[in-house]
Amino acid sequence: MAALGVVIASHTSAGIHYDDGLTLLMVVIVLSVLNVFLKPLLLLFTIPFIVLTLGLGLWVINAMLLLLAGFLVEGFVVVSLPAALWGALVMSLTSLFGNLILGGKRAVRVKRSSRKASPLRSDDDVIDI
Secondary structure, eight states, rough: HHHHHHHHHHOOOOTTTEEEEHHHHHHHHHOOOOHHHHHHHHHHHTTHHHTTTTTHHHHHHHHHHHHHHHHHHEEEOOOOOOHHHHHHHHHHHHHHHHHHTTTTOOOOOOOOOOOOOOOOOOOOOOOOO
């Protein structure tokens, strides 16, 4: 979905460009790595900002990561912050619709195996001292 989001963002914004398919692949890889390693740290340090902006701070963080990807990948250009904000919005909406259409992952609840009841053992969560 990230690749489709970058393609749509580049076609709908004059401020986002990529050279070819290989560059697009590199952008997706770099964005994935940034989202796995850098984004959790940014979220941790900007929790007050995210709360004050009622979640819109996440959009700004995604735009900053897109700008950083434009800096790191040769052949991928994000001209300005407004272009990055547009790209982040398009990528988020593309991901949302893709997950809705393809049925995204659903949490599966695993039931614990039942233990044989023992008269000496209680299933309470209380620790007796």
